[in-house]
Amino acid sequence: MENQWFTISVYSENQVGLLNRISGIFLKRHINIESLNVSKSEIENISKFTIVVHTTERWTRHIVSQIEKQVEVIKAFYHRDDETIxxxxxxxxxxxxxxxxxxxxxxxxxxxxxxxxxxxxxxxxxxxxxxxxxxxxxxxxxxxxxxxxxxxSGRIAVTKTEMRISAMLEEFQHA
CATH class of the missing domain: 3.30.70.1150 (ACT-like. Chain A, domain 2)
Structure with a gap:
């Protein structure tokens, strides 16, 4: 597999130290974060990290899996450049x-x-x-x-396809 550009979107609670732990996941794997942006998301009280990396899909999938293990992380996604605006x-x-x-x-x-x-x-x-x-x-x-x-600035991005994070959060809150 060859390297390509991926945008990783991480939805999380806004907690002190999370950025440090997420960047540590990349550091351990010697993967450079090319761009990083953190902002509020479309969901009240939820932050969105937008992280750009240049690596293989295998490594990206592995990193997203590790990010989702963080307690404050609700959901993480990754997309190729042609899947985002x-x-x-x-x-x-x-x-x-x-x-x-x-x-x-x-x-x-x-x-x-x-x-x-x-x-x-x-x-x-x-x-x-x-x-x-x-x-x-x-x-x-x-x-x-x-x-x-x-x-x-860091990259800001939205996906071309619908992301069902709002529906997922609603289900999570009612559970």
Whole structure:
């Protein structure tokens, strides 16, 4: 089996130390977490971890099984990239003089569908939302002009098919 990209979704109670235990599962298997996002989910009082890994399906299935053994974890799923709709966000801080002096910067902003978030005398900030390769491409185009600061979010994702986590939780609460 060859490595591919997987998005792991973990629904859990919001408990101190769970993130540390989940990351330890990956550490023990020498699997790098490429992206991590934790947020509230569509279910009240339930958190959702979105974890991106590049490994085999066998290892991913094994990791999901280990994650589900954590007491606070309600359910974990994994999906291939073609089974999800996903985005990342990035912020680029650039010297302000470039916005007005370099026509190419304006073309990069327009062509990449980025947004100018703020402008000051010293710098301006661009926001870009999209797939990882789109953000990488924009970074590559801006790099020769000098990027003062750069930050990227973890992946956020929803599945193309219905996830029956809400129904599962309802059954669990009535049991």
């Amino acid at each position: 996903y985005q990342e966000s990035a912020l680029f801080k650039i010297a302000s003089n470039l916005l007005f002096d370099e026509r190419q910067i304006q073309n990069i902003i327009k062509d990449s569908h980025a947004q100018i978030v703020t402008v000051s005398r010293e710098f301006f900030v661009l926001a870009k939302t999209g797939r990882r390769h789109e953000i990488d491409e924009m970074h590559q185009k801006l790099e020769p002009f000098g990027i003062m600061q750069f930050v990227r």
